[in-house]
Amino acid sequence: MKANVGSTDRxxxxxxxxxxxxxxAMNANWLGAIGLIPLATAFMRWCPAYLPFGISxxxxx
Numbered sequence: 472m473k474a475n476v477g478s479t480d481r482x483x484x485x486x487x488x489x490x491x492x493x494x495x496a497m498n499a500n501w502l503g504a505i506g507l508i509p510l511a512t513a514f515m516r517w518c519p520a521y522l523p524f525g526i527s528x529x530x531x532x
Contacts, residue, residue, distance in 0.1 A: 477528035484513035
């Protein structure tokens with residue numbers, strides 16, 4: 472897996488994931504578990520949804 476998630480994209484995914492998880496915890500709603508998806512893609516630095524479109528937010532070297 473080649474990294475396709477850049478630094479800014481990664482920070483946004485971490486914040487968004489934590490917000491979704493926090494919302495789910497506050498409302499006692501299992502939908503907060505959806506926040507694990509952006510967290511996982513941020514820490515792996517790879518997003519499978521970017522592959523079909525050839526998107527990469529990483530800086531080119």
